[in-house]
Amino acid sequence: MLCENCxxxxxxxxxxxxxxxxxxxxxxxxECAAKLExxxxxxxxxxxxxxxxxxxxxxxxxxxxxxxxxxxxxHICCPGCGMSFEEFTRIGKFGCAECYDVFGPLIDDNMxxxxxSNVHRGKIYKEDSSGKDSENNQKQSESGExxxxxxxxxxxxxxxxxxxxxNFEEAAHxxxxxxxxxxxxxxxx
Amino acid sequence: MLRWFEENGKNSDVVISxxxxxxxxxxxxxxxxxxxxEDAEIMDAEILTKLKGLKxxxxxxxxxxxxxxxxxxxxxxxxHVISDFLLKRDTAAGLVxxxxxxSIMLNEEDHIRIQAFVSGMDIDKAYExxxxxxxxxxxxxxxCYDEKYGYLTTCPSNVGxxxxxxxxxxxxxLTGSGRIAGLAAEVGRFGLVLKSLGIDQNNYxxxxxxxxxxxxxxxxxxxxDNLTNITEQIVEQERTLRKQYISRKRLSAQDTVYRAYGxxxxxxxxxxxxxxxxxxxxxxxxxxxxxxxxxxxDVSIYQxxxxxxxxxxxxxxANEMTEEEIDIARSQFIxxxxxxxx
Ligand SMILES: [Zn+2]
Ligand SMILES: [Zn+2]
Numbered sequence: 001m002l003c004e005n006c007x008x009x010x011x012x013x014x015x016x017x018x019x020x021x022x023x024x025x026x027x028x029x030x031e032c033a034a035k036l037e038x039x040x041x042x043x044x045x046x047x048x049x050x051x052x053x054x055x056x057x058x059x060x061x062x063x064x065x066x067x068x069x070x071x072x073x074x075h076i077c078c079p080g081c082g083m084s085f086e087e088f089t090r091i092g093k094f095g096c097a098e099c100y101d102v103f104g105p106l107i108d109d110n111m112x113x114x115x116x117s118n119v120h121r122g123k124i125y126k127e128d129s130s131g132k133d134s135e136n137n138q139k140q141s142e143s144g145e146x147x148x149x150x151x152x153x154x155x156x157x158x159x160x161x162x163x164x165x166x167n168f169e170e171a172a173h174x175x176x177x178x179x180x181x182x183x184x185x186x187x188x189x
Numbered sequence: 190m191l192r193w194f195e196e197n198g199k200n201s202d203v204v205i206s207x208x209x210x211x212x213x214x215x216x217x218x219x220x221x222x223x224x225x226x227e228d229a230e231i232m233d234a235e236i237l238t239k240l241k242g243l244k245x246x247x248x249x250x251x252x253x254x255x256x257x258x259x260x261x262x263x264x265x266x267x268x269h270v271i272s273d274f275l276l277k278r279d280t281a282a283g284l285v286x287x288x289x290x291x292s293i294m295l296n297e298e299d300h301i302r303i304q305a306f307v308s309g310m311d312i313d314k315a316y317e318x319x320x321x322x323x324x325x326x327x328x329x330x331x332x333c334y335d336e337k338y339g340y341l342t343t344c345p346s347n348v349g350x351x352x353x354x355x356x357x358x359x360x361x362x363l364t365g366s367g368r369i370a371g372l373a374a375e376v377g378r379f380g381l382v383l384k385s386l387g388i389d390q391n392n393y394x395x396x397x398x399x400x401x402x403x404x405x406x407x408x409x410x411x412x413x414d415n416l417t418n419i420t421e422q423i424v425e426q427e428r429t430l431r432k433q434y435i436s437r438k439r440l441s442a443q444d445t446v447y448r449a450y451g452x453x454x455x456x457x458x459x460x461x462x463x464x465x466x467x468x469x470x471x472x473x474x475x476x477x478x479x480x481x482x483x484x485x486x487d488v489s490i491y492q493x494x495x496x497x498x499x500x501x502x503x504x505x506x507a508n509e510m511t512e513e514e515i516d517i518a519r520s521q522f523i524x525x526x527x528x529x530x531x
Contacts, residue, residue, distance in 0.1 A: 001402075023310040029374020078446040087479055093343050095223035097216065100341055107345070111338075116380070122350035123320075125332055149336065176216025185336075 003029035014110045198309015203424045203475035205357040207312040207320040212299040212351035214333040220343045233282040249284040264501035296424030349405030361395040362430035394465035458516040480530045488528040
């Protein structure tokens, strides 16, 4: 995908901007991103870009006071590898598998933008065990309980809703639930 | 046993080779961005220990960067055994099949990169080879995999299947008629990327690579079929243009090929740029039967294109060569290997 600003370089910075309630996708090359002072890309980001503030708030929500949120950027990181959100948005790459749990739900729309989809439909790893899973899931569905996929989908939707409404503490709670659900599922498998 | 670049496969007049590359990461280690060199060394050693004993890799060569000099590494890159990315790493290792058609790179942008090459237009075969290796490795190592996002990769642009499938194409007629830019835009609408293999987009013997852009949300088969369908259309376009040009200007076309042959056969110094251009013209001449080879043996010209790369030439010499000495060695290599014509 080419940079929307210069139409020359490959776009490496992908972000969602929410302004006056209108959400738009942006794709820039690193040079233009720096030139246009895209927040999260530059050290001194402005407050007029809610997306970055939302993420900042969400990731800082684990007990941090509201006042600290705006300066919390440097303290936010993936518990697995220490990747900070600032670094993640600047580099646009993941530091470990756990980063996908931390940053993944928040860039779901960007995933759709990059790939035209946000759900894997290819080869399934360790088909034997996941085959057993789907049997279990089916049984659960019949007895009225939600399957793993349904539970996960529901939690991810809740998480994104919470982010949009700036309910950071609630969002952090959903994030932890997603993580616990996934860990539980992996142990079953 | 022939290497992928030593033989001519299906549609070889246009399609040089097909390649499938799978990106995988394993649990227990941070991704490359956050992996220290020390941890990378531990990881490489762990993976090598696990894979070394497997029957599937009995015939594979194991390489470790700490045992290789720069020239050896660069020559491997020129032969496409390792990637540009791996070449720049401080710590890296891997396994290579005897014919070099399959290689497994460790500590690339992802922990494991599996790649398989086939000659000509047979991407399904390349996928089959890569997929078998993937099953073997995935059986003894624990991949990072997520129900929603599939195979987890360092870069979000690789997530899902973790697969890049590509064809290497020889497109002299499309290049000569100035249609590459338009073609690149066209294939972009089908989720494919067409780019020159030359450095900084300089012409590189009219050799191009077409690759899938998306890795998430489509099955491997859909991605491969799409690539092959679009490539078939490019092959047709290239062939039509070649025929048109040759039917209109047969003598000019022939003249170009004979001139190229003359220089390749008799020059005493050949630069890399000239070598690639002349070999491209000669390859076109052979494909379109503008010149007749003396022997029936089907020689892959792309093999010569790899052979004339600087590090591969340097590898054949005992001493470090200057640029001029490399140009001289290049002319010698071409004279020794170019198929004679009648
Ligand atoms: Zn730009
Ligand atoms: Zn991480």
